[in-house]
Amino acid sequence: MLIQPIIKNLFENGPASTAPEAPTGTGSTSFADQLQSKIGEVNNLQNQADKAMQHSSAGGIDGIPETMIKLEEANMGLLMVAKVRDKALQAYQQVMQMQF
Numbered sequence: 001m002l003i004q005p006i007i008k009n010l011f012e013n014g015p016a017s018t019a020p021e022a023p024t025g026t027g028s029t030s031f032a033d034q035l036q037s038k039i040g041e042v043n044n045l046q047n048q049a050d051k052a053m054q055h056s057s058a059g060g061i062d063g064i065p066e067t068m069i070k071l072e073e074a075n076m077g078l079l080m081v082a083k084v085r086d087k088a089l090q091a092y093q094q095v096m097q098m099q100f
Contacts, residue, residue, distance in 0.1 A: 035084070038080075038081065038084075039081060041077065042077035042078055042080075042081050045070075045073050045074040045077045046074045046077075046078070048070055048073075048074070049067075049070040049071045049073070049074035052066060052067040052070040052071070053067055053071070055067075
């Protein structure tokens with residue numbers, strides 16, 4: 001059974017998703033580039049949450065649910081970045097403990 005057609009069908013049906021590219025392809029990006037991109041996205045989420053808090057406090061009670069959703073999205077993004085940082089630091093420490 002060929003897996004490639006199944007993977008292609010999974011990614012074609014998803015909303016705004018793309019199939020994973022080969023690591024040696026011309027369109028591949030480095031880990032640092034991807035990490036920088038995701039940190040930028042988390043920063044945007046934080047900024048949107050700050051604006052939503054300011055708008056909610058000025059506008060009254062109507063914007064509280066939307067504000068809480070924005071705050072949770074920003075919090076989840078920040079927690080994910082912290083997890084990636086912890087895993088990268090753990091991998092670095094393991095490499096440094098290796099003896100050649």
